[in-house]
Amino acid sequence: MVTTPRLFVDAPLSEGAELILPREQAHYLVNVMRREAGAPVRVFNGRDGEWQTKVAEASRKGASLQVETRLREQTGVPPLRLCFAPVKKARTDFIVEKATELGAACIQPVITRRTQSERVRTDRLLALATEAAEQTERLCLPEMSEPVSLERLLACWPDGERLIFCDEAGDGEGAWGGSQGRARPLADMLQGETDPSGPWTILIGPEGGFDDAERTHLRSLPFVRAVTLGPRILRADTAAVAALTLWQAALGDWR
Amino acid sequence: MVTTPRLFVDAPLSEGAELILPREQAHYLVNVMRREAGAPVRVFNGRDGEWQTKVAEASRKGASLQVETRLREQTGVPPLRLCFAPVKKARTDFIVEKATELGAACIQPVITRRTQSERVRTDRLLALATEAAEQTERLCLPEMSEPVSLERLLACWPDGERLIFCDEAGDGEGAWGGSQGRARPLADMLQGETDPSGPWTILIGPEGGFDDAERTHLRSLPFVRAVTLGPRILRADTAAVAALTLWQAALGDWR
Numbered sequence: 001m002v003t004t005p006r007l008f009v010d011a012p013l014s015e016g017a018e019l020i021l022p023r024e025q026a027h028y029l030v031n032v033m034r035r036e037a038g039a040p041v042r043v044f045n046g047r048d049g050e051w052q053t054k055v056a057e058a059s060r061k062g063a064s065l066q067v068e069t070r071l072r073e074q075t076g077v078p079p080l081r082l083c084f085a086p087v088k089k090a091r092t093d094f095i096v097e098k099a100t101e102l103g104a105a106c107i108q109p110v111i112t113r114r115t116q117s118e119r120v121r122t123d124r125l126l127a128l129a130t131e132a133a134e135q136t137e138r139l140c141l142p143e144m145s146e147p148v149s150l151e152r153l154l155a156c157w158p159d160g161e162r163l164i165f166c167d168e169a170g171d172g173e174g175a176w177g178g179s180q181g182r183a184r185p186l187a188d189m190l191q192g193e194t195d196p197s198g199p200w201t202i203l204i205g206p207e208g209g210f211d212d213a214e215r216t217h218l219r220s221l222p223f224v225r226a227v228t229l230g231p232r233i234l235r236a237d238t239a240a241v242a243a244l245t246l247w248q249a250a251l252g253d254w255r
Numbered sequence: 256m257v258t259t260p261r262l263f264v265d266a267p268l269s270e271g272a273e274l275i276l277p278r279e280q281a282h283y284l285v286n287v288m289r290r291e292a293g294a295p296v297r298v299f300n301g302r303d304g305e306w307q308t309k310v311a312e313a314s315r316k317g318a319s320l321q322v323e324t325r326l327r328e329q330t331g332v333p334p335l336r337l338c339f340a341p342v343k344k345a346r347t348d349f350i351v352e353k354a355t356e357l358g359a360a361c362i363q364p365v366i367t368r369r370t371q372s373e374r375v376r377t378d379r380l381l382a383l384a385t386e387a388a389e390q391t392e393r394l395c396l397p398e399m400s401e402p403v404s405l406e407r408l409l410a411c412w413p414d415g416e417r418l419i420f421c422d423e424a425g426d427g428e429g430a431w432g433g434s435q436g437r438a439r440p441l442a443d444m445l446q447g448e449t450d451p452s453g454p455w456t457i458l459i460g461p462e463g464g465f466d467d468a469e470r471t472h473l474r475s476l477p478f479v480r481a482v483t484l485g486p487r488i489l490r491a492d493t494a495a496v497a498a499l500t501l502w503q504a505a506l507g508d509w510r
Contacts, residue, residue, distance in 0.1 A: 003463075094349075101493045103485065136487045187504040230358065230509035232391045238356045241493070242500040249442040249501055254485035 005033050006042040006050075006134045008141065013048040017067040018056060026063035029055070041065055046140040049074040075139055078252040079199035081106040083153065084240055085115040085206035091237045095204075096125045098237070100132035100142050102244040103253060108201075109147040112214060115206045120147050150214060157223060161199040164189075164247070165218050165226045166239050168209050186227040186243060190250040193225075200251070202243045204236050260288050261297040261305075261389045263396065268303040272322040273311060281318035284310070296320055301395040304329040330394055333507040334454035336361040338408065339495055340370040340461035346492045350459075351380045353492070355387035355397050357499040358508060363456075364402040367469060370461045375402050405469060412478060416454045419444075419502070420473050420481045421494050423464050441482040441498060445505040448480075455506070457498045459491050 007029070011019050021029065029035050037055050043065065044050045050072040053065040082104045086092050099107050107129065109120045126144040133141050157163070167183050190196060203218075210218065218224050229242050248254040262284075266274050276284065284290050292310050298320065299305045305327040308320040337359045341347050347364075354362050362384065364375045381399040388396050412418070422438050445451060458473075465473065473479050484497050503509040 098493055098496075101487060101489055102497070103487060136489065138487055185504065185509055187509070228509075230503055230507075232356060232358060232393055234356055234391065238353055238496070241353075241496045242357070245497040245500045246504055248485055249440065252485075254440050254442070254483075 004040050004042055005029060005035065006044070006137075008130050008134055009043045009045050011045065013043065013045055013051045013067055013070075015067060015069065019043065019053065019065040019067065021063045021065065023062070026058075029063050030058045030060075042071065043067070044139050047074060050139060072139065077103040077105045077138070077140065077142075078248070080104050080244070080247055080252060081108060081199070081201040082204070082240060082244065083108045083110045083201055084204040084236065085110055085112045086120050086147070087116070087207055087236050091235070092120070092125070093128055094237045095240045096128050096144075097132045098241045099244060100129045100138065101136045102241065103138070103248055104142050104244060106143040106145060108145040108153075110150050110153055110203070111147055112150045112206055113211045114208045122146055154217070154221065157221075158199070161201060161223065162193075163218075163221070163224045164200060164202045164243060165224050166202065166204050166229060166243055167215065167218075167226045168205060168229070168233055168239060183226040183228045186229060186246050187250060189225050189227050190247065196251050200247060202240070202247065204240045204243065207236055259295050259297055260284060260290065261299070261392075263385050263389055264298050264300050266300065268298065268300055268306045268322055268325075270322060270324065274298065274308065274320040274322065276318045276320065278317070281313075284318050285313045285315075297326065298322070299394050302329060305394060327394065332358040332360045332393070332395065332397075333503070335359050335499070335502055335507060336363060336454070336456040337459070337495060337499065338363045338365045338456055339459040339491065340365055340367045341375050341402070342371070342462055342491050346490070347375070347380070348383055349492050350495045351383050351399075352387045353496045354499060355384045355393065356391045357496065358393070358503055359397050359499060361398040361400060363400040363408075365405050365408055365458070366402055367405045367461055368466045369463045377401055409472070409476065412476075413454070416456060416478065417448075418473075418476070418479045419455060419457045419498060420479050421457065421459050421484060421498050422470065422473075422481045423460065423484070423488055423494060438481040438483045441484060441501045442505060444480050444482050445502065451506050455502060457495070457502065459495045459498065462491055 007025055009019055035055050036058050039055045041053050042050055043053055049070050052068045052071050056066040057064045082099045084095055086109050096107060122144050129142050129144060219226055229239055262280055264274055290310050291313050294310045296308050297305055298308050304325050306325050307323045311319045311321040337354045339350055341364050351362055377399050384397050474481055484494055
């Protein structure tokens with residue numbers, strides 16, 4: 001099987017345009033994928049759809065592509081944001097990769113009280129998301145936001161957006177008397193919403209979960225839906241993938 | 256936050272029993288977790304539920320536990336098996352970890368024509384699954400089966416078991432005229448089954464997917480349900496997690 005490389009580019013795309021690739025992409029195409037002049041390459045830029053191109057020049061010095069025909073019209077992804085507390089590097093990377101594959105529109109690191117906050121390098125995460133978008137046939141990159149504290153995130157909440165609070169400490173006993181009562185299975189909650197249209201956010205806590213004050217505050221907010229993800233305690237990265245999947249299947253573009 | 260270590264042990268569990276830990280577990284408990292005599296430890300063996308114990312002896316030579324009281328009755332997991340084509344080591348490890356967290360009863364490597372079949376070390380994978388079970392509050396380990404060819408898997412299919420064929424090459428056009436017609440979104444298919452009780456298997460292909468002969472054969476079998484997982488092409492590990500999640504939410508123990 002020979003696969004056609006697929007690259008995200010920043011430039012406008014139209015028939016006949018020439019694209020000079022940045023150094024790293026040129027290196028990947030010429031030295032890693034070993035493509036020569038004339039080889040087909042697919043490109044997308046998040047605005048103009050996906051295009052067929054061919055390699056115009058490929059040398060040690062660089063590479064360029066000639067844009068040929070449009071393969072797909074531009075499409076977006078549903079209005080779903082993933083907010084997650086950064087965990088260990090490998091699992092944070094994993095969350096970003098999977099959120100991109102699963103069609104999150106925006107990825108937002110959130111600092112909670114128990115977050116083992118190593119510095120989050122959003123430029124590195126965006127590079128990971130770009131690679132995932134290239135491999136997964138997405139036509140756009142997710143927006144990668146700078147880290148924000150949970151307090152600030154909740155204080156400036158957008159009108160009409162709902163927040164799915166994946167409460168891994170669960171309760172099942174209604175001990176947290178917030179406005180939403182006890183946590184429900186995520187799929188049930190989504191089915192039970194009377195008007196599920198509009199933007200949604202999924203919030204995943206750090207290893208060790210949210211602290212009591214954070215949980216009480218979250219549960220008291222009218223836009224928060226506290227949910228459970230089954231009887232086992234999922235790691236943060238697993239919870240992120242599971243929640244994104246259930247939302248896409250119920251309200252997103254998997255229907 | 257001080258967490259109580261949780262260990263899988265092989266021995267029978269009952270009040271007052273003494274457990275001499277194998278060398279590696281003793282090392283983990285004493286040298287990594289730095290637990291001393293009297294420290295609490297939770298244990299499970301897949302048969303007798305979960306028990307509170309305390310460290311009876313902890314030294315350079317080894318460690319033993321004294322079993323105290325039962326914390327939880329034994330429970331199982333729903334009848335769900337994951338069959339997957341081994342991929343690169345890190346992603347195979349990931350699939351096994353996540354399948355354990357998501358409550359798969361059995362994990363079965365399957366060799367397909369496009370499988371980049373490095374040798375699968377099931378003993379190593381079982382160690383990974385054990386660690387995931389310890390961390391995720393499972394009361395049993397998944398069964399870890401030896402690799403089998405796709406051909407043989409399908410030839411000896413158990414009566415009454417259904418197979419979810421995650422057809423990432425999708426079709427959406429009904430080109431594959433098997434008995435089940437075109438692939439449907441997984442969540443829809445599960446909802447549409449008239450009698451969904453009984454065991455299910457999820458089948459995930461290798462990077463590059465199944466070849467045409469495999470797909471045609473799969474589609475022709477009466478127990479196969481061909482499904483799609485959204486408009487993006489998911490990596491094998493992502494597809495495994497997504498499919499396990501949707502099954503648990505619809506038919507498993509997440510309800």
